[in-house]
Amino acid sequence: MPDHPIDEAAFGQLLETVAGDEEFLAELIGTFLADSPNLLVQMRSAIESGETETLRRAAHTLKSTSATFGASRLAGLAREIETAAAGAALDGIPARVEAAAAEYEIAAAALRGRTAGAAST
Numbered sequence: 001m002p003d004h005p006i007d008e009a010a011f012g013q014l015l016e017t018v019a020g021d022e023e024f025l026a027e028l029i030g031t032f033l034a035d036s037p038n039l040l041v042q043m044r045s046a047i048e049s050g051e052t053e054t055l056r057r058a059a060h061t062l063k064s065t066s067a068t069f070g071a072s073r074l075a076g077l078a079r080e081i082e083t084a085a086a087g088a089a090l091d092g093i094p095a096r097v098e099a100a101a102a103e104y105e106i107a108a109a110a111l112r113g114r115t116a117g118a119a120s121t
Contacts, residue, residue, distance in 0.1 A: 005107045010070035011114070026115040032065055033108050040104065043081065043097050047090060055093070056085035062100070071107035074100060 018024050039062045046055035063078035077100040084093050 005071060005073060005103070005110045006114070007070040007072045010067065010072065014068060014070065022115075029069065029111045029115050032069055033111065036062060036065065036104055036108070040097065040101050043100075044094075046085075047094055047097065050090075052085045052088045052090065055090075056082050059085060066107065069107070069111060071103075071111070074103045074107050077103055 015025060039058045042058040043055055046058065059078045059082035063075050063082055066075035066078060077096060081093060081096050
């Protein structure tokens with residue numbers, strides 16, 4: 001897994017995708033930061049209720065959006081959770097979800113730092 005919470009190449013590609021519009025990128029980051037905690041809540045709830053499909057979908061969404069923003073470590077953890085949920089293998093998954101939650105906080109702080117120069121949202 002990469003040392004830095006945000007993969008520079010992936011983040012640069014995202015900035016290219018939005019044609020260098022840092023204000024728009026800040027809005028996208030804001031949406032990611034607002035939506036991701038809810039995905040973690042959904043994952044915890046799905047584990048408690050044994051809803052592996054809900055867990056898989058939430059992990060899939062977190063994986064995809066994290067990868068888009070270059071949060072590679074978070075995306076990797078979410079991929080592990082998604083794969084386990086797809087196989088209905090929940091042993092050790094609560095700990096993986098908590099690891100993902102901790103990694104989310106690290107990635108979120110790094111992404112917030114990226115938006116500091118852009119217009120406030």
